[in-house]
Structures are given as structure tokens and as C-alpha cells.
Amino acid sequence: MNSSPRLAIRVIHARIAEATSTAIQLGENWWGPHDMTGSIAAHASNHIMLDVMKIGGVSGWLRAAALAEAAGLSVSSHIFPEFSAHLLGVTPIGQWLEYLNIGSSILMEPVRIQDGYAMMPNRPGSWIHAGLRLLATSGIDTVKVETLTKELHISKGSFYHYWHTRSEFLGALIACWEERGTRRVIDELEKIPAPQERFQRLFETSFSTDKKLEAAIHQWANVDATMAGCVAATEEVRVAYITKLLCDMGKPFTQASALARLCYFVYLGWIDWSRRNDPAAGTLPEIQQTLWALVFT
Numbered sequence: 394m395n396s397s398p399r400l401a402i403r404v405i406h407a408r409i410a411e412a413t414s415t416a417i418q419l420g421e422n423w424w425g426p427h428d429m430t431g432s433i434a435a436h437a438s439n440h441i442m443l444d445v446m447k448i449g450g451v452s453g454w455l456r457a458a459a460l461a462e463a464a465g466l467s468v469s470s471h472i473f474p475e476f477s478a479h480l481l482g483v484t485p486i487g488q489w490l491e492y493l494n495i496g497s498s499i500l501m502e503p504v505r506i507q508d509g510y511a512m513m514p515n516r517p518g519s520w521i522h523a524g525l526r527l528l529a530t531s532g533i534d535t536v537k538v539e540t541l542t543k544e545l546h547i548s549k550g551s552f553y554h555y556w557h558t559r560s561e562f563l564g565a566l567i568a569c570w571e572e573r574g575t576r577r578v579i580d581e582l583e584k585i586p587a588p589q590e591r592f593q594r595l596f597e598t599s600f601s602t603d604k605k606l607e608a609a610i611h612q613w614a615n616v617d618a619t620m621a622g623c624v625a626a627t628e629e630v631r632v633a634y635i636t637k638l639l640c641d642m643g644k645p646f647t648q649a650s651a652l653a654r655l656c657y658f659v660y661l662g663w664i665d666w667s668r669r670n671d672p673a674a675g676t677l678p679e680i681q682q683t684l685w686a687l688v689f690t
Contacts (some may be wrong), residue, residue, distance in 0.1 A: 408439035418442050421471035425449050425601045426456045433464045440488065444471040445480060458484040474504045505577070519545055520552065524566045529606040533613040536563065567623050570610060575627055579634050588641035592688065595638070599660055600677055608668045611661075632657050639688065656684060 410417045419438035423429050424447050432438065441461050448457050461468045462485040469489035470477030475496060481487035490511050497503035502522075505512045509519050525545050527536045538552050538559060556562040578598060585591045614624040639649035659680065 400450050403432055403435040403437050406432065410436065410438055416440055418469065420444070420674075421447070423448060423457075426453055426460060433460060433466070439466070440469065442469045442471045442491070442553045443477075443480075445473050445476050451476075451480065454480050455483070462486055474511060478504060478513050482513075501547070502573070505580075519547075519553065520562070521565060521569050524562065525569065525606060527567065528613070529603075531626060532609055533563075538562075542565065545643050550619055567620070570606065571623070571627050575630055576609070582634075588638055589689075592638050592642065595635070596681060596684065600663055604664045604667055607664050611664065628657065642688070644688075654661040655687070659684065 406417070406419060412507050416439040417437070418440040419432055420429065420442040421444045423432070425442070426449065429441070429448070441457075443454055443457055445451070445454055458468060458480075463689055465486070467486045467488040468481070468484045469487075470481055470491050472491060472493050472495070474490055478490050481490055492504065492506060492511065494503075520541065523541050526534050527540060527544070536559075541547075542549055543550065552562070556565065578595070582591045582595055585594060610620075610624060614621040632650075634685045635653035635656055636646070636649045639652055641648055644652065663680070
């Protein structure tokens with residue numbers, strides 16, 4: 394679009410903004426900060442909505458945020474919540490995050506919404522994800538700063554910006570494993586009303602996903618007392634939740650507690666067995682039917 398139609402649109406927007414008492418928000422279709430500059434000069438809106446792709450990525454957003462601050466205009470985001478939530482956090486007059494759940498099915502760590510707020514991880518994701526990948530595929534002894542920097546093509550200085558030692562980094566790996574493999578699973582299950590459906594979903598989640606990371610975590614715990622304590626604490630949380638599920642399904646606590654530990658022992662056996670074997674197609678249904686017979690009778 395050439396400059397004349399753009400100018401005409403800004404004039405129209407400015408007239409609308411002047412004629413109505415309703416606050417006007419523009420920006421989702423601005424292509425770069427230069428579009429934004431003309432709109433601000435025309436007093437075309439009361440608020441701004443930035444699209445991180447169209448505004449020019451992170452650099453374009455930061456330039457646009459500075460323009461908005463100078464004009465005293467609040468900034469909201471347009472889609473891409475995985476990026477926009479972080480950018481709004483460094484925007485001086487940040488306002489609303491537009492949340493559109495499009496990418497969660499393909500993202501390792503989707504945006505989590507709780508009580509109307511986006512709960513963003515407070516750790517550097519690339520380092521953590523690379524560390525977990527190495528741990529799952531090659532074991533704890535391979536999770537070293539030198540190996541990670543080569544895989545990510547990042548300097549050691551970037552690593553030590555976040556952690557003083559490898560031990561601190563390993564602590565962050567443990568925290569991420571606990572969050573992803575336990576707390577987040579429980580949070581998602583609790584959104585399902587019926588306890589029987591929650592139990593079935595827990596079974597499907599636990600037995601049908603890749604267990605290389607779980608196996609590596611347990612191998613690590615076998616040679617590290619501190620890690621063994623972390624795993625034991627996490628397992629108690631898991632067993633306690635299974636116990637609660639069974640109680641919600643009508644089981645007495647003593648029976649529910651015993652069944653929960655039995656279910657978890659089956660899960661631990663599955664982790665070890667599937668690491669050394671390729672599970673046959675009929676294996677999971679057989680395990681499910683056996684557990685179902687124990688749980689639902």
C-alpha cells in the first residue's frame with residue numbers, strides 16, 4: 394500500500410477516535426514501527442495492539458514500545474502469546490495479553506493461564522530443554538557445559554549468565570522435570586470433572602508417552618543421594634494424587650493407598666521394561682484391563 398491510502402486510513406481512524414467516547418485500539422496490522430509513528434502523529438487511537446511478527450520481531454517491538462511510552466499509550470498484544478507475554482513484561486505501559494490457544498499442541502512448554510494471568514516460566518528455556526534432551530538420550534554424565542554450548546551454538550558466557558555452577562543448572566533441570574512431569578499433569582487432570590475419566594487420562598498419559606527422560610532420572614537417582622531424595626519426594630506427590638483419585642472414586646483410604654502404590658510400581662516397571670524393549674501393540678490394553686479390574690471392582 395502506498396503512502397496516500399495509508400494517510401487516508403489514519404485520518405479516518407483519527408476522526409473516529411475524536412467522534413466517539415469509546416476508547417479505540419489500533420496496531421495489529423501495522424507493518425513496522427514506521428506505520429505506528431504515522432498513526433500516533435494522527436492521534437488515531439487511544440491504545441495500541443502490537444503484532445510481534447508484523448511490527449518487526451523483538452527489535453521492532455522494543456522500538457514500538459518506546460514510541461508508545463513517549464506518547465503515553467498503553468500496549469496490548471495481538472496473538473503469539475508465547476512471545477508476546479515476555480515482551481509485554483518489558484513494555485513500559487503494557488496492558489493486555491491476547492491469548493489464543495493455537496500452538497499448544499506442538500509446543501514443549503505452552504503458555505499456562507491461571508486466574509486470568511499467563512504463568513510464564515522463569516528460567517531460560519533453551520538451556521533447560523537441551524539439558525533434558527541430553528539427559529534423556531545419553532545420561533547425566535553427558536550433561537556438561539561444553540556439550541550444551543556445542544549443541545546450542547552458544548558461548549559459555551551465556552550459560553554462566555544464568556548459573557554459577559553446573560550443580561545449579563542440574564537443580565534447574567530437576568525443578569523443570571518435577572513441574573512438567575507432576576505438577577502440570579495434576580493441574581490438567583483436575584480440569585476433568587469425573588474421577589474415573591481423570592484416572593483413565595492419567596493412565597494414557599503415563600504409559601503412552603516416551604519414558605526415556607523418566608528412565609534417565611531414575612538412573613541418576615541410583616548414583617546420587619541428593620537426586621534420590623528429590624525423586625522420592627516427587628513420587629510421594631504422585632502416589633498421593635493417585636490415592637486421592639481412588640478415594641474420589643469411592644475407595645476407602647487404606648485400600649486406595651495400597652492400590653495407588655501398586656499402580657505406581659507397575660508404572661516404574663513399565664519405565665524399566667520399555668527402555669529395553671519395543672512394547673508390543675497389545676501390551677498396553679492388557680495392562681489397562683488388569684489395572685481397571687483392580688481399581689473398578
